[in-house]
Amino acid sequence: MFRSLRTLYRLSHKRMYESANSIRLLQTQVNRKEIQDDVLKAFASVVGEKNVSTAKAVREHHGKDESYHGIFPPDLVVSPGSTEEVSECAKICYAEGLPIIPFGSGTGLEGGVTGVKGGVTFDLMRMDQIEEVHVEDFDVVVQAGVTRMALNHYLHDTGLWFPVDPGADASLCGMCSTSASGTNAVRYGTMRENVMNLEVVLSDGRVIHTAGEGRRTKKTAAGYNMTNLFVGSEGTLGIITKATIKLYGQPESTISAVCHFPSVKAAVDTTVQTLQCGIPMARIEFLDEVQMMACNKFSHLDYQESPTLFLEFHGSESGVEEQAKAVAEIAEYNEGSGFQWAKEPEVRNKLWKARHDAYYACIALRPGCKASITDVCVPISRLPELITITKEDIQSSSVVGPIVGHVGDGNFHTVLVFDPDNPKEVEEVKGLTDRMAMRALEMHGTCTGEHGIGLGKRHFLEKEIGAVGVQVMKELKAALDPKGIMNPGKIFMD
């Protein structure tokens, strides 16, 4: 029977502040169910018929990301065009007990947007307006569908940019959700340090502004830091519909450089010493010899196939030259060789092409295979040891595993290319990734520096945070999402 929208609204206004018992409820309440016609009609009356889809192709497209996890389609995809529409759709889901999965650019690496429990995917890419740019205050307010590159293109004649660069052209609010980082983090920080305010729609449709509506200050001491509660929450606490983020001045001058080393230790030592000298590096990327070989092959380059650092310097004309010279000296001291550097954008892009195409170079090594990308992060001092043991582990297996790292942050990725139909390789990859994460945790590190927990790392969360910590996380989730409909199946083990 068709239930009127008013009835649905009345139901959703029942506030359910549940006790710790709700944690148990979280696990059992959400079961996959078919979406009834009257519910479909309700969504259509909010967003319009053409923005509601049950088509298989559309659901499959929204049931995957860039990870190896496979396709878990939701039961329905809605594309709201405004915060109000998101709120109304959330109210419908809340009333019906339907899972809500926020979806941005679909470029995640941990299966965070997959519909493992079915439900309704909220494709937010229609909300693509850059609402306000404040050049003098160095901030900008963007809707959920604005991507990183779209923002930087929009800003290019203002002299400002948003430097967090995870590689893909990800949606900025998606980057908030996964606490994204990237090659520039060593100088400009990760999303955690660069989000000033968020507009979030909660599971019951309530809209909150984590720092207060319209507020955009460099610092605040007012109340709880809700902004950073939602940053990294991977869609499990609410739907981020708007973000106020910090901007930086375009560097006056940029120099890119490449340097090869005889060993991993030499490259990492160079990195550590450079940072200790206080040289304000913009990017320090490490590629091991396996990765260099893959890059040479894929991008038709002829770099030396040894541990390599890709460097970038930002600053004034004279500043960058000073920085580059200083680092060249440190590299030489550590037996670095083949130091080449460039200023013009085209030559710099050519120098960095190897690093930019690294992922594709890896999967091109074994066409038809999938790649499992690890993301461990440890204190920098433990990095040489961790990379060395990891390489030994990979070499004694039958899979290929090039290494690429944001060494300035103590974070590196192995791209383990494996044949998903070969059970031995699947087992090996699982073993390699688990051992790597365990080692990182033993070294006071984290199992995920920037990609998030999603599906693939849930079994590490308790080891990393501790049982009590995870319990507190679940209590927080129960408070914000009493029905357990926000992106179920992610972050926490069932």
Place this chain on the structure above:
Amino acid sequence: MTKGHQGHLNGVKMALRILVGCKRVIDYAVKVRVKPDKMGVVTEGVKHSMNPFDEIAVEEAVRMKEKKLASEIIAVSCGPQQCQETLRTALAMGLDRGIHVEISGKDYETLQPFHVSKILAKIAEEEKVDIIFLGKQAIDDDCNQTGQMTAALLDWPQATFASKIEKNNGDLMVTREIDGGLETINVKLPCVITSDLRLNEPRYATLPNIMKAKKKPIAKKSPADLGVDVSPRQEVLSVEDPPVREAGSIVQDVDELVSKLKAAGVV
């Protein structure tokens, strides 16, 4: 070129004066919408920026100045008051001064490459420039005519779709992108060059340079000052959206496919 003779080549001093055209167009990332009266597209409140090919021309001129091949580089833009923003961007990228030829209202709506080329030719003569640098085409009208017309009016050689520019004994050696590949020609000065995509990657305007640009002069002129008549030579009858894509249909087998293609007259 030896170090002690920067700016000279084989005794020929290369202190070139360059004029760069900077057109203000709707930003390429914007979804363009047809106006309800179907006489044009919506421009009110829509983001505008410098034509991307013009940015490439600006960048090339700045690089020539940095290499001391050019002595003065001037930006010119034809249009309403907001063109001053476009000129400021060019100045922030490194051009020395700007000329704003103010044209607005109906005159601006009917402005064509034919008018613009006359304006550029007149300014080039007044400013005694050696090179007119333009984008190969504007992304709003895709005409690809202004460079060629300007060269014809001045009876200057033209090198269009330039992807590389080098000095060659007081002339310029320009590599052009053509359908068959690349063509390299020698061009005597003064000349008109239009930029293609692969000529360079334009720099971003930085805050210090944006500040400096505020102090650079922008002169204002009218078409009448230059003796150019901008009366319309065309009348827009209508502007329409491309037809909406219709749903496809699934065919059962090859025979049905062939009969449908035959019915549509394509086989």
